[in-house]
Amino acid sequence: MKIVKVLDAKGLACPMPIVKTKKAINEIDSGEVLEIHTTDKGAKNDLAAWAKSGGHELLKHEEVDNILKFWIKKG
Amino acid sequence: MTEKKKTTIVLFSGDYDKAMAAYIIANGAAAYDHEVTIFHTFWGLNALRKNEHVPVKKGFMEKMFGKMMPRGADKMGLSKMNFAGFGPKMIKDIMKKHNAMPLPQLIEMAQEQDVKLVACTMTMDLLGLKQEELLESIEYAGVAAYLGDAEEGNVNLFI
Numbered sequence: 001m002k003i004v005k006v007l008d009a010k011g012l013a014c015p016m017p018i019v020k021t022k023k024a025i026n027e028i029d030s031g032e033v034l035e036i037h038t039t040d041k042g043a044k045n046d047l048a049a050w051a052k053s054g055g056h057e058l059l060k061h062e063e064v065d066n067i068l069k070f071w072i073k074k075g
Numbered sequence: 076m077t078e079k080k081k082t083t084i085v086l087f088s089g090d091y092d093k094a095m096a097a098y099i100i101a102n103g104a105a106a107y108d109h110e111v112t113i114f115h116t117f118w119g120l121n122a123l124r125k126n127e128h129v130p131v132k133k134g135f136m137e138k139m140f141g142k143m144m145p146r147g148a149d150k151m152g153l154s155k156m157n158f159a160g161f162g163p164k165m166i167k168d169i170m171k172k173h174n175a176m177p178l179p180q181l182i183e184m185a186q187e188q189d190v191k192l193v194a195c196t197m198t199m200d201l202l203g204l205k206q207e208e209l210l211e212s213i214e215y216a217g218v219a220a221y222l223g224d225a226e227e228g229n230v231n232l233f234i
Contacts, residue, residue, distance in 0.1 A: 013175040015103040019184065022106035053107055 001059065001071065004028050009038040010067060017043050018050055021072070025056065028074055033059065036070040043068050082109040082230040083221070089118025089145065090154035091163055091178055097234045098122075098181035104230060105188035113185070114221045116195035119234075120202060122148045122182065123194055123209045137203025144202065148178040186212065193220070 007024045009017040017038045024034055036047065044061060047070050051058045055075035062069050082104035086097045097113060104111045115123055126147035133141065145151045153162040170177060176184065186192065192213040199205070199215075206215065225231050 011174050013173055015099045015106065016176060018106045019102055019188070022108070050107060 001033050001073075002031075003035050003071070004032040006035045007037065009036060009040070009043075011039055014040060014042055014046070018046050021047065021050065025054075025072065025074055030074050032074055034072050034074065036072065038068050038070070039066060040068075043070070047072065080107070080109045080230075081224060081228040082107075082111045082232075083225040083228045084111070084113045084231075085221070085233045086113050086115050086119035086122065087117050088154070088234055089121045089151055091148070091151040092153050092155070092166070093234050094119065094122045094148060094151060095178050095181065097232070098178065098185055100232065101185050101190050102181060102188060105185065105190050109230070110224075111185075111188075111190040112193060112221070112224045113190060114193045114195060114216075114224075116198045117202070118144070120194055120199060120204055120209070121145045121151060122178070123192065123213060124148075124204070125208060125210060126150065129205075129208045131205045131207050133203055133205075140203045141208075148182055151178070182210075191224075195221075 005024055005028050007020055009020050017040050021036055028034055048058050051072050057073040057075060059071040059073055084097050084101055086094060088094065101111050101113055121144050124147045126149060152160065153166060156162045167177060193216050194209055194213055196215050196217055
């Protein structure tokens, strides 16, 4: 997994995590991976739906100490 | 990607909470790479007002309307539990605690994301609002322009 960018969206509320994710994904190339950290509980469903619609791939996610981490591969 | 999807929102309400919902959806849709239009009509036009007083020539009724309506997004009331203006103060406090974006910043963010903000010219006339009183870089149109966007739209909301 080639993580080229880490987005810290901790503490941000809807709709900011998705808005920031969109901005960050615009800055990387197809096939590269964006890592996202957030504390928004809705983020899992939000990012899964968003990635699917945009043709990206949500590789995996995990939760550590109430911080949700996601890895999205740009499509 | 192929042709962009479209989201169109009619913002009729002049309530802070409802406008917030509209702008959150608009920002979300922009992040979804949609072309987004918010068509502001009636009380929703107040979300586009500048918060300072702009001297313009107006008739008596227009002046009265201008005085009675909120001057800008930050001055709007809540649709429920407004408590004569105390409600918005409380909710803004709570929003700060939860890091939720206040409405004026949501509008700024929408503009940054190229959301098309449209003011309905017919209702601007009814409420006596002039272009000089509204935010810069918005568009002015009527029902046909809105329908032109909406008929190709994928998401369409009336708030």
